Amino acid sequence: MKIISTNIGPITTIVRNGQKVQTGIYKHPSTTPIYLGNTDVLDDTVVDRAHHGGVNKACYLFSTDQYPYWQKLYPRLEWNWGMFGENLSIEGFDDTQIRIGDIYRIGTALVQVTQPREPCYKLGVRFEDEAMVLQFLEHGYPGTYVRILEEGYVQKGDAVVLIERSENTLTVSECLRIILSKDKDRLLLQKAIDNPSFPEYKKERLKKYL
Numbered sequence: 001m002k003i004i005s006t007n008i009g010p011i012t013t014i015v016r017n018g019q020k021v022q023t024g025i026y027k028h029p030s031t032t033p034i035y036l037g038n039t040d041v042l043d044d045t046v047v048d049r050a051h052h053g054g055v056n057k058a059c060y061l062f063s064t065d066q067y068p069y070w071q072k073l074y075p076r077l078e079w080n081w082g083m084f085g086e087n088l089s090i091e092g093f094d095d096t097q098i099r100i101g102d103i104y105r106i107g108t109a110l111v112q113v114t115q116p117r118e119p120c121y122k123l124g125v126r127f128e129d130e131a132m133v134l135q136f137l138e139h140g141y142p143g144t145y146v147r148i149l150e151e152g153y154v155q156k157g158d159a160v161v162l163i164e165r166s167e168n169t170l171t172v173s174e175c176l177r178i179i180l181s182k183d184k185d186r187l188l189l190q191k192a193i194d195n196p197s198f199p200e201y202k203k204e205r206l207k208k209y210l
Helices: 064-073 121-126 132-139 172-180 186-194 200-207
Strands: 002-008 012-016 019-023 034-036 059-063 088-091 103-106 109-116 144-150 152-154 160-164
Touching (some): 012 121, 019 121, 059 064, 064 132, 172 186
Antiparallel strands (some): 002 088, 103 160, 109 144
């Protein structure tokens, strides 16, 4: 795997249902290395800190391999890396293989996979179609948030090197499935609850299904 693009964005004001809302989802390729800090990416925009940024969501990774699928569905959009609000656009990233808890070296940073992305309506606004959010969830390739074990710089072309494979086999795609499904698979449910890298607040929401 390698980084195809690093992306950051300014505060952008959008209008939804007649109300002005600020967002940081409009990210664009950076021409210089970006710094992955403990709670966010330096110089990036995080507006809603109740749901974005923080230790468990310091940086968002998304696969460039998924771009052709969405480009066919939304050909009228002006496409560039960062379309999904990701900080790192990564070639070869496979949500069905990457596990919650995997640790990767990227540039000088060391990161750990924590949880799949569950988008809000702002992704739909970004795509000019709020139905896209449900499409995104049903597609099952959400990308992942990471926590930063060692802060550092990353840039286009950097390799994404697996340093430690999680012993818990829950993948990013499986994790999203167990979060969203109404009829929860008990094996996946137990995997999520037992995974030491999956955020505790997410585990607490799942325990009621045991």
